[in-house]
Amino acid sequence: MKVLKFGGTSVANPENINKVKSIVQGKDDGKKVVVVSAFGGVTDVLLDTLRLASEQNLDYHKGLKELEQRHINAIKELLPVQKQSAVLSKVKSDLNVLETLLEGSYLIGEVTPKLSDKIVSYGELLSSFIISEFFIAEGMNATFTDSRQLIVTNENYGKATVDFDKTNSNCQSHFKMAQEQVFVLPGFVASSNSSNSTTLGRGGSDFTAAIIAAAIDATILEIWTDVSGMYTANPKLVKQAKCVSHISYEEAMELSHFGAKVLYPPTIQPVLGKEIPIVIKNTFSPNDEGTRITKNTNGEGKTVRGISHVGNISLLSLEGPGMIGIPGISKRFFETLSMESISVVLITQASSEHSICVAIADEDVDRAVDAVSQAFEFEMARKKIKPVLVEKELTIIALVGDNMKSHQGLSGKMFSTLGRNNVNIRAIAQGASERNISAVIKKSDVKKALNSLHEEFFEENIKQLNLFVMGVGNVGSKFLEQIRQQREYLKDELQLNLRVIGISNSRTMAFDEEGINLNDWEATLAKGQNADKSKFFDIVTALNFRNSVFVDNTASNLVADSYPDYLKNSIAVVTCNKIACSSDYGFYQELKQLSKKYNAPFLFETNVGAGLPIIDTLKNLIASGDKVNKIQAVLSGSLNFVFNNFNDHVTFHDIVKQAQEQGYTEPDPTIDLSGIDVMRKILILARESGNQLDIGQIENESFLPKESLETNSNAAFFETLKKNEAGFQSLYKKASEVDSKLKYVAQFEDGKAKVGLQNIPKGHDFYNLEGSDNIVLFFTERYPNQPLIIKGAGAGAEVTASGIFADIIRIGNF
Incomplete structure (x- = not known):
């Protein structure tokens, strides 16, 4: 049967x-x-009708009428006319009795548990x-x-x-x-x-x-x-959740106790002793396999079988020096809660016996506090026990699995995953059977916690990164296009799933929790809300996604100033904006420290050399114990492009204009030609080498006339270039006379840095540097005579975007 x-x-x-x-x-x-x-x-x-009746509210008749109509309509739809009469008569008779019971509640103005059961049973x-x-x-x-x-x-x-x-x-x-x-x-x-x-x-x-x-x-x-069975997590919160085909009685009980609504926990008890299988099936998809619950699963499936949670939890803590070594404190505490019929969901106690912490339902908190405070009134009055401490708006999450006890490191894996995503754990409990590892977290972190853990334990190492992109101009648009093109490859080959959740330019910003369609992101952005950097941050933190990455493709001081806020919320920062790392040394150090403290990567490879692996290589040298003695470099792709193409047949103005139009310079070309951009780059390399240096300490031998440096618009700047063409031609002529080429060189040695235009002779590593390429020579203790050389394209939106992309991939591999 x-x-x-x-x-x-x-x-x-x-x-x-x-x-x-x-x-x-x-x-x-x-x-x-x-x-x-x-x-x-x-x-x-x-229940609602009964409540209204007990409150002597005549609106209870509406509920009664609704019930009558619904059941009569069902009879008329389900049964042929000739079969309806007897059934309608019986149902109306029952409804009449129900009406009498409700009327009784209305007349006496109250409801008893006995009456409630009788009414609800209908x-x-x-x-x-x-x-x-x-x-x-x-x-x-x-x-x-x-x-x-x-x-x-x-x-x-x-x-x-x-x-x-x-x-x-x-x-x-x-x-x-x-x-x-x-x-x-x-x-x-x-x-x-x-x-x-x-x-x-x-x-x-x-x-x-x-x-x-x-x-x-x-x-x-x-x-x-x-639903089609028990899932690895709540599918409403974790879209990647999968149905578990086979699970043990014990695992099912743990999952159902911790919020798996598909099965009422006591259900398992009667059939457990007789080993009667339970199968959970979907009425609306009857051919789905469902979940089979039996005595054991013979080691089927993963070690962790499910991740569940129970919400609306509060923590109640009792602590104080008067608890240490005093027998019976725990007994009194739990007996007090029991007398109030308050169920304890989770217990944790310090080995010092200095504190006891329990998790209970939010609705029971006030009664619990009053009862415990009264029970320990004497000790509290004498400061031996502190007043009851309550924390609300919490949730318990739990890993469940029979085979967890035979696998080491699961707790560490769970807690490190939560920690990486800035999910603070308020309390921990793990039974001796090791079938359940539970943690109490903030209610607002539930979705992020469940998705992070599900990704870690169930998604075959596919890691999802949620990107929030500020700046979608030349570099930003190329970056989004590269993500679109490479998304499937990253998922298949590198197990990375990149989703762009938010984008912003200087006018509008747009968000999509499911991921913005990169085939049509311009239209999405055009329909977005007004851009607001502060609101952008607020939305990012409110969404509270796991593995969040803030990508800054701007050159804005204000955006750079916001990095600490993101890092403090364990949101990684990837930037091509050089301002932060070349600003005050204290701010640079703060960003580094926040990155470590909150386990949030802070990557800025494109600050020097666009897509070239210059900073990453330098970091690896330092990490492996090498020491930098000297750095020589051509770090401005725009300036290299300018001086590679400038000669006595073209004007300096025209070449600079061409560099700007092709995207080699900053929007304000003065930043490049004044040497400020190169100063920032050599400063960053000096700092990454382990040196404390500020930009004011860098010597700048500018080749621009003073009036060019003092302009306040691009138009005025270009006019000064025309005006001073003879001076630029003179620079070219002097270099040509000694068979040299003009290169804007940055150098760091003996704690000092300088930048300036130099005549580079034949045979030098810089002489044949073409186009907008960059080159860096690292002279170190391991490379004292023949330097370590990094050379390649160092400017342009495409390569800069690829450098940002590379940093994103690095984060995915952390």
Whole structure:
């Protein structure tokens, strides 16, 4: 014999009830017990109607009318006209009794637990009767059986305790004698020895089905609901969650205790001893495999089988020097909570016995604080125990798996994953069985925590990075295009899933929690809200995504100033903006320290040499114990382009204008030609070599006339270039006379740095540097005579974007 239970959504309306009929008919010809819940939402309506009646609010009649209409409509849709009369008569009779009960509550202005159970039971009683009559009308050999005739409980109304001896005897005799093939029963309801209606608590229909399955030694218990089994995490919060095909009783109990709503925790207890399999199936996708729950899984699947959570939790802490070494403190504490019928979800106690911390439901906090404060009033008055400490707005997350105990390092993996994503852990608990590792975190961090852990334990090492991009001009647009082109490759080959969640230019900004479509990002941005750097940051932090990366493609001081805020929230920063790393040394150091403290990468490879691996190579040299003695470099792609193309046949003005138009210079070309950009770059290299230096200490031998440096617009700047053409031609002529080329060179040696235009003779490493290329010579203790040389394209939107992209990939590989 099989037992099938159908939840409220499965029987919410006639259409769904027809699906239930097809499932029941599709089973083999053996006897079947079908346990059903109330029509979806009916129990809530009953409770609300009862509340209104007890408050002597006549609006309770509206709820009663709604219930009557819904059940009558169901009868008329499900049954042929000639079959309706008797069923309507019975249902209306029951509704009349229900009305009388509600009227009684209205008259006395209160509700008792006993009356509440009697009223709430009508949801299941009505649905099961109507469904049984529908089955009969459809030609099935079915009958209605009132669960109150089978399941006997005490009179603890609202959550009655089952008398299994009497219940098992009733079930065995009833189903043995009955001749029908299909028995339709109301879930959730039972009766006491005095024949008073009782209920089995939240999820009681699951429990009803399990009680009957165990009593009659059913071959299987099927729980039909609106999801296709138990998932590795809540699929509403973790879109990558997968259905677990096979799980043990113990694992299922742990997951259901910690928020897996698909199964009521006590359901497993009755069938566990008899090893009756439980299968969770989807009424709306009956062909899905679902989840099978049995004694053990024989090591199937992953070590961690699921990640669950329970919300609306508060932490209650009792601590003080008067607790140390004093027997009975814990007993008094838990006894006090027990006397108030307050359930403790999690316990943690310091080995010093200085504190006890428990997690309880938010709704119980005030009662708990009052009770504990009263119980320890004497100790608190004498300062031996501190006042009760309460922390609210918390959630418990838990890793669950039978095989966790045989694998070392899972706790460390869990906590390091949360730490990397700035999820603060308030309390930890791990049972001796090591089947469950629980942590208490802020409610606001739940989605990020679940997704981070799911990615770590279930997603085959595919790491998702969530990008927030500020600046989508030349460099930014090329960067987005490179992501679009390489997304599939990164996912397939590097196990990286890049999503651009937010973008902004100077006018508008746009966000999409599912990821912005990079085929049409310009249109998305055009429809966005007004750009606001502060609001951009607020949205990034409010979204609170795991593995978040802020990408700065601007040259803005204000944006650079915001880096500490991102790093403090464990949001990585990738930037081609040189301002932060070349500003005051204290700010540079602060960014480095925040990156370490909050485990948030701060990468700026493109600050020097665009896409060339200059900074990364320097970091590796220093990390491996080498020491930099001297750096010589041509670090301005724009200036190299200018002097490679400038000669006595073209004007200096025209070449600079060409460099600007081709994207080699900054928007303000003065930054490049004045040497400021090169000064910033050599400063960054000096700092990354381990030296403390500020930009004011760098000697700048400028080749520009003073009036060019003092202009306040690009137009004025270019006019001065025309005016001083003779001076530029003179520089070219002097270099040509000694068979040299003009190169703007940066040098750092003996703690000092300088930049300036130099005549480079033939044979020098800089002489044949073409186009907009950069070159860096590192003279170190390992490379004292023949330097380590890095050379290549050092300017342009494409290569700069690729350098930013490379930094993103580095973060993905951290």
